[in-house]
Amino acid sequence: MTPSEDSPYTTIDLNWSGRPKSIASVLIGSGGVNALIDPGPASTLETLRAGLQRHGTSVQDLDSILLTHIHLDHAGAVGALVKENPKLPVFVHEFGAKHMADPSKLLASAGRLYGEKMDFLYGHVLPVPRENLRPLAGGETVCIGNRKLDILYTPGHASHHLAFWDAHERTAFVGDVGGITVEGDTFIMPATPPPDVDLDLWNKSLDAILALQPAKLFLTHFGYQRDPAAHIARYRKKLSEWTALAKSLLESGKTEEEAAKEFVEAVAAETKRNVHTISEADHYIFNGGLYLSWLGLLRYTKKQKEKSQQTT
Ligand SMILES: [Zn+2]
Numbered sequence: 190m191t192p193s194e195d196s197p198y199t200t201i202d203l204n205w206s207g208r209p210k211s212i213a214s215v216l217i218g219s220g221g222v223n224a225l226i227d228p229g230p231a232s233t234l235e236t237l238r239a240g241l242q243r244h245g246t247s248v249q250d251l252d253s254i255l256l257t258h259i260h261l262d263h264a265g266a267v268g269a270l271v272k273e274n275p276k277l278p279v280f281v282h283e284f285g286a287k288h289m290a291d292p293s294k295l296l297a298s299a300g301r302l303y304g305e306k307m308d309f310l311y312g313h314v315l316p317v318p319r320e321n322l323r324p325l326a327g328g329e330t331v332c333i334g335n336r337k338l339d340i341l342y343t344p345g346h347a348s349h350h351l352a353f354w355d356a357h358e359r360t361a362f363v364g365d366v367g368g369i370t371v372e373g374d375t376f377i378m379p380a381t382p383p384p385d386v387d388l389d390l391w392n393k394s395l396d397a398i399l400a401l402q403p404a405k406l407f408l409t410h411f412g413y414q415r416d417p418a419a420h421i422a423r424y425r426k427k428l429s430e431w432t433a434l435a436k437s438l439l440e441s442g443k444t445e446e447e448a449a450k451e452f453v454e455a456v457a458a459e460t461k462r463n464v465h466t467i468s469e470a471d472h473y474i475f476n477g478g479l480y481l482s483w484l485g486l487l488r489y490t491k492k493q494k495e496k497s498q499q500t501t
Contacts, residue, residue, distance in 0.1 A: 197336055198360070200412060201240035203233035205262070206310060210371050210411040211476050212262055215362060216244055219334025224253045226353060226362050227409055230265035231312030237266060253278045255331065255338070257364025258350040259285035260382070261299055261311040263409060268292070268315025279317055280331055282342070283324035285349035289317040298384075302481060325351060338362075343398065345391025346380065352398060359404035361417070366394050368424050369476055372412030376463050377424050378456075378477040379431050380410070381485040388432055388489065395421050410476055431456070435486035439494075445487070452483045 197219040205211040214237060215226040223246050228237055241247050248270055254277055256264050264281075267289060271277050281289055288295045292314050300307055325331075327342025331353075339354040346365045353362040369378040398406070399421055406414040406421075414420040434455065438448040456479050461470040 197334070198355075198358070198407075199244050201237060201244075202411075203229040203236050203240070205230065205233055206475075208472065208475065210472070213407075213409055213411050214240070215407065216241065216246070217333045217336065218244070218246070219336045222252045222334035223250050224255060224333045225251060226255045227257055227263040227364065228254060228266040228270055230262050230310070231269055231314050232265070232308075232310060234266050234269055234312065248273045251277060253280065253331075253333065255351075255353060256281040256285070256289075257352065257362065257366075257409065258282065258347040259288050259295065260347065260365070261295070261314065263364065264289065265311050265314045268317050269313075271317050271321050272315060275318075275321070277321060278323045279321050280323045280325055280340075282349035282351050283326055285347075286322045286324040289322060290319045292316055302484075327351065341394075341397055343394035344385070345387055345394045346382075346385070348385040348387075350394070352394070354401055354403075356401075359402070360407060360413075361398050361401060361403045361405070362407045363398060364409050366391070366398065367406050367408045367414065367420060368427070369410040369473065370408060370414060370420070371410075371472070372414070374464075375420075375423065376460070376473065377420070377427050378460065378473045379424070379428050379482060380477065381428075381431065381482040381489070382478065383481070383485040383488050386485040386489040388428060391428060392425060395425060431482070432486055432490065435483065436490045439487065439490050449480060449483050449487075452486075453479045456482075 197217050199216040201214045201216055202209055203212045203214055212229050214229050217224045251274055267279055325340050327340055329340045331338045341352040343350045343352040343366045365380050369380055403417045406417045438452055457474050460473050464470050
């Protein structure tokens with residue numbers, strides 16, 4: 190099915206690491222213009238290519254790329270796409286733009302976290318020429334054919350995170366601001382990787398999204414949520430519970446290694462209790478990157494502690 194003017198948005202399942210409903214890219218087709226929101230990692234480039242073809246288009250036919258943020262699961266493929274289609278403008282938050290032009294820091298920190306699995310998970314990441322980058326700050330509007338997308342600055346998961354708002358569809362494309370929930374589920378798993386996690390900013394970003402009164406949210410991991418207010422309320426609760434757990438483990442006097450193990454085990458057990466099947470639990474636990482989320486919350490909790498010590 191080619192996206193029509195009634196529904197200019199098509200979900201492309203990138204089938205990341207052979208797992209369906211893990212990472213979604215969104216194809217926008219409006220007025221003869223094609224764009225992608227978050228083309229995904231370089232490791233799923235061929236799946237993306239097949240997805241574009243299935244919907245009657247190709248890398249050559251793309252007119253622009255919009256990035257919610259630059260993490261490799263959302264933006265790793267961009268350099269390769271621009272190499273193939275050098276006219277492609279890439280809309281990205283200004284804080285993330287320099288890391289797209291020179292991904293060495295991004296790759297070094299991902300390499301430390303993923304080690305030898307890096308290539309399998311994320312593939313070969315290429316730099317994006319500076320002339321293709323269109324830095325945004327939030328507050329702008331980007332037109333894709335007949336569609337207008339308002340740009341919202343939504344930090345919390347990442348300091349350079351953007352969300353895209355289609356007022357006509359009343360749909361907000363929120364990247365990772367709304368956590369991990371497969372379309373149709375109510376279970377939510379936070380993704381709180383280092384280094385930028387900030388709960389206050391995150392809650393403010395959720396406020397800003399909610400204030401738009403969206404009819405739908407689109408999550409990269411994975412798909413639409415059709416009751417945004419309920420989803421956001423559940424998600425806020427979950428984020429604060431996870432942060433409290435990380436804080437209590439940190440204050441318990443355990444070594445960081447023990448605390449990490451306990452965090453991962455507690456969250457994995459909670460996941461298994463709250464979904465229907467083992468394979469569903471496995472899906473969330475794998476995609477949630479629990480150890481990574483622990484590291485992000487650990488860093489955030491330590492920063493908060495330092496701040497409170499400075500003010501007392
Ligand atoms: Zn993500």
